[in-house]
Amino acid sequence: MASITLPVLALPHPLILLPTARITLPVHRATGEALLSLVQDSEAQPVIAAVPLSSPDASLYAWGTSARIVRLIRPPARNQKQPYLLSLQGVSRVRIIGHADSQPFQQDGVLARRVEFPDAEGGVPSMESIVKFKAAALKLLALLGKDTTQQSKRDTYRKIADMLEDTADEKLAWMADVLVATVNGEYTDKLDFLSATNADDRLQRATAIFVKQASITEVSKKIAQSVDDSLSKQQKEFFLRQQLSAIQRELANLTRNGVVSPSASAASDVSNHSGQGSELDNEEQAEVEDMADVKAKIEAMAKDSEERKMGVREWRRLKRIPQGSVEHGLEWLTAIPWPASQGNTASISVDTLRDPAFLANARGQLDSDHYGLEKIKKRLIEYLAVVRLKALQADREQALAASQHKDAQSPHADLNLSINTLLPHQNARPSSSSKSQTSTVKGPILLFIGPPGTGKTSLGQSIARSLNRPFQRISLGGVRDEAEIRGHRRTYVGSGPGLIVQALRKAGRPDPVILLDEIDKVGQSNLHGDPAAALLEVLDPEQNHSFNDHYVNVPIDLSQVLFICTSNSLDTIAAPLLDRCEIVQLSGYTYDEKVHIARRFLLPKQITANGLAPEQIELSEDALLTIATMYTREAGVRSLERAIGAVVRYKAVDWAEHIDSSLTSISTDKSKQVALHSSSEHALKEYRRIVETSELEKILGIARWDADERERDERRGVVYGLVVTGMGEGGILPIETLLIPSGTGKLLLTGSLGEVIKESGELALSWVKTHAYELGITQHRSVDPLKVPGEPRDIHLHLPSGAVKKDGPSAGIAMTCAFVSLLTGACVPSDVAMTGEITLRGRVGPVGGIKEKVLGAHRAHIKKLVLPYANRKDVEQDVPPEVRAAMQFVFVRTMEETLEAAFGKGVLGWRRDSMPVLESRL
């Protein structure tokens, strides 16, 4: 046996290099460098011994393979961690001399060792081994070829099989090396094969490997096959279940229609009722019921109507493509209360309207829901009277038309006609298809304008109650997309009908009262269509008998719906909308009215809502007034209701604690077995049911408006004007002015002011400059008060709440008074407020929103109001008498009168003798 010294490379576990095979593996840097120097030192391809590990714990196997270094790739210098790549070509078996098992293997280097080449490499195997070997190898190759899906692999297996057939017997040992290197096998088997030097031995060991491998391949194929089988079984089961549910559905349909034999239906009944499962378990049943419901609704639709045609179309489509559930669109279509469908006639509301006591009942309803609002209630009764008359008239016309129709078919036409005209029209029903007749049942569209919390919504509810119709509220605030009103087309994912159709569905009747809240906040034409235009279509009596919702896609008759709109102010409503409405203006309440509303409506409501009994709490008159004046300052009663709610809740806790403590004292004191009922009497004795004004601070905190009033003192250059906010609330607004030294006579205006109010400020200053001499501000007529020699100044005028936009001419007289006060040094008392437009000639013109402004001033405890003379009638007509009595009103025509009213008689040193001739009266 020849022996030489070869560098030994330990192959990482579980890698084996067999003779004839080629492998590429990464090697450590140190090993790579050692191999590199080997390559550089030798002229031909250097030979090393590639030795596998006998086990993963790094001891070398006794046998290895001599191999040529075919290629060695050095990693780039910048990447120090990357290993070398080594390609080896196996040549022949070698045995390491002095058996290496016990020697530790050096990972990062190449050890030189003596190795010997076995003599018996080669030789001719026995015939038996050859036959077995070939058979096993061919079988395995055939199996592998069948198994693989890759054509290239299949070709390789076939080529090897061909090679095997052609190989001479003496070369079969070499072929065994080729084959074992190609097929998968266990590591230990391959190690064993590596140590087989004798050709016969080698063939036998290879045969064993092939047989084992072939059986493994067969077993795994069987497993895969059985997994496949079970999967298709599941699919089959799923398919059968689908069919089963379809059959069950059909059977249930038959049972409903009474076709299935009683025994069968009884059996299904038993199975339904005896089971304890919840309704959620019985999906099939629910679906069948849904379908039956939809079918019944389509059948109830008026014959030949658009909705029925669409319903039938959709129903057929659904039947053709069963999706397992009622399609969303069809569900909506059938959920709409179509006016002409059976059971949806307006007979309920017509009966209500026929009642001779209808108007009296309506008045009673309005009175029992609302305090005061006399003018508005009167207007609403007129409105209801019109609705009633129109409805009755239409009802009569329809009855007449129906009887004429009958007469035309009857041989006793004349007789019938005379009887019909005599009879009251109790049983007349509107004909389903007569659009022209139903369209006459329309009242005017009401538009409630007023500040928040003044009862707009609750008036709408009262109207619905008195008409005996359902009430629905649609909030239009922030509606920017036309589709929100009209619905999305069905092609959109997640589409649905618009707000109007949704409200109709919720109402469940074709004639509800629909309140369109905040109609002024609807967006105008934009990228998403024109919501305001869609709303116009809804409200227009000429168009709304065929309103088109994109989702439902069938014209819907809205002519029986009673629309009521609300808005906080008139200015922000689009003109075309305003054109279609009848305006009912609601203003704020006086303190007196608020206290009444609180006592009669809000307090009882809050007591019930918070679980107390009326006898358990009482608010003194003074406490209610204090809440209204000191804790809230609003036109409506919403904050007042909230504050009262807070007081009631406080008392509810008080009461509950008291009951609890008295109960525990009774139960712990066992010697005194007092009956339970006496405990509440006992509790009542100690519980203070009256809430006094002094307790309010403890309950509601420090009064919000108290401090504000105290801060309002007389100041030079400060005057109170009157405003109406965008929400329709009236109030006072201080106008502040300041003189800035070393100026150039400029006027600076700040506080988010619009063009009109700025012009009015300039106008006011011009008037004051012109009259500076008469007012004693300057010593000479020709001197500009801001440009007095040696003392030039600027004026700064500011309106607080700088973030709120302000505009309009009505602050004219207040700004003039502020300038006069600033330049003369005289002050306007802090309980005086004013509003009015000023002209260049010093005339005072009328302004709008007088009622809101006066009520706002009253809430702010203003004592004297200076108003344009032309607004006198507004005060007399609109302002409640108790407010008029509580304040002094001065109506002025000119600026001179205004100054006198604002500053007080004789306060300003007016140079009367030098007054210019103001104007000529022609």
Ligand SMILES: Nc1ncnc2c1ncn2[C@@H]1O[C@H](COP(=O)(O)OP(=O)(O)OP(=O)(O)O)[C@@H](O)[C@H]1O
């Ligand atoms: N005159 C009144 N009599 C009795 N209760 C009233 C009166 N006015 C308003 N209320 C009550 O005040 C509360 C607020 O009223 P409502 O919701 O109708 O206000 P609104 O004017 O619709 O407000 P918004 O403009 O904010 O919608 C309701 O509980 C209502 O019953």
